[in-house]
Amino acid sequence: MKQSSLLTLVFAATFLFLAAGISTLAVTDPVESNYALTALEMVRSGNWISPQIYGTDWYDKPIFLYWLLSLSYSIFGATDFASRLPAVLFGAMSCTLAAWFALRQTGRTATALLFSAMTATSLIFWLISRSVITDQPLYFFSGATLFFAYIGLTEAKKNYVIAAYVMTAGAVLTKGPVGLVLPGLFLLIFALVQQKAAYAKRLFPPVGIILFLLLCLSWYGSMYSIHGKDFIDGFLGFNNVTRATVSEHPEYDVWYYYLVLVPVSLLPWTGPCLYGLWKRRRHDDTYVFMAIWAVGTILCYSLAATKYPTYAYIANWPLLYLGAWAIDSFHERDSHRLWLTVIIPTLLFGLLFASLTFFTDKAPFPVDSLTILTVFIAVMAVLILIAWWQKAYIALPILITALTAVTYLMVTFQVLTPFYQYRSAKNLITANISGQAYFFEEYRTSYPYYTGKTAIWTAPASYDENARLKRDEVWSKKHLYPTEEEASVINRLKTHQALTIIVPKSRYRDYLASDFFPLTHEMGQVGSYYIFTPAP
16 A cells, blocks of 8 residues: 555544544533633634633633634634544544654554554543644644654754754644753753764754744744733743743642553553563664653653643653554564553453443433443453454454444543533523623633623632632632622622522532522522522
8 A cells, every 4th residue: 555545544544533423522611611712712803813811812822723723613613523623633643643654664554553543542642632722733743843853863864854843833833832842852862862963963954943933933923022021921931930830730749640640641552652661672763762752751741840631641652652663573572471561451441441330320410321331341352362362463453442442432422422511511501591690619611602601700708719729829810711709799699680690519518608699599500500590
């Protein structure tokens, strides 16, 4: 098969796989809705340069994801499908890039397909490739940067290094300075460890640097000319330096956070990935480069104060490549025992999803019976064990990919669809909201996104979110949604003005103990929200 045909097939197959069911997944709070509403406001205002949310300039992230979402909304309308399409597109592009790189480096179609399949079915990739966040475009651009740079440095091909700079610009326009700092650091360390000055010299082609600056300054320069110091302070100061030095979620700020998270995120391929990193140690360029990329990413983000599950995501690129490399070696060595490193994590992965059956009646959202899913996982587990026992090793990656892909599809419709609905205010579209809407203690950005109506945050005067979350007061700057003080809302209730107070289920007890409650009447529950109106 020609390379172009193979890559087209990989793109089409992974796109369809990742896109399955996304139109049923509501935009969730508290993260996805911020991106979705900002892009929607961009479309409605016609301002495609300065991101705004609630009509206020917002410097949380660079422009690229907002452009993707705005373009998607302009074509498909403000739908759940349109919200998740950009991530799916970049997920499929990432799988295609994986196949291209493996095919180019090894010349083996089987390895290219394996690397792509492992990428598409790894747990965190599947989740993020369907999420309304910046991390999937960043994953693609970071991978392209490092793959192209590796080829350019080791093979003395300047055009690949130039292409790496273009991809780096995409990463910086997606996430900020980290899109340049981490890849640049890894490449410099790689040249130093390999003791090859030529690699370092090839790293700075003038054309690549000029293209990088032109692409980045097209937006960063425009933002500075429009907003000046406010942009620098908001974007670089608060949303980059503060995040790195002051923990937003102190309970997660532990040194082993990513040492636990990354292996879980690689399921069901954790075994061969860790085997490839540890057991196939050697001093050749490929291994050293991949090891620096993987370990360096985990180390850098472990040192940062704020921890997020997605921050070390780009470490999965080299780990999955080393995993595919390890599986290739298992075929060569024909070792019965080594294949257990592939099978055991897979069986644990299957057990993880099969165990969902025992929690469906305890879920705070409706979940249909998962009996069929459990039976399917059990049957596939038996087939995998039989294939291993009979030494039909070539079938194992195929069976594991099939097990994982079908499990994901079933979980999408049976679990994620109601769960995402539960994590969203989409249900409130059908609620009887009269007058001004208020959210009590926890704001839901998906409400103005779905309804097009303004909602205001309110809480008791003594309420302190930062104290509740045990974090620094600096994080008060994070919220830009409209607010109203308790005394003002109480006065509106006493004068029987038309308004509705929406209370998230997690804040219901607080509401019953507040001064708002005696002045209101409970109208009922819609999804995970309680609805209150002024008492008659």
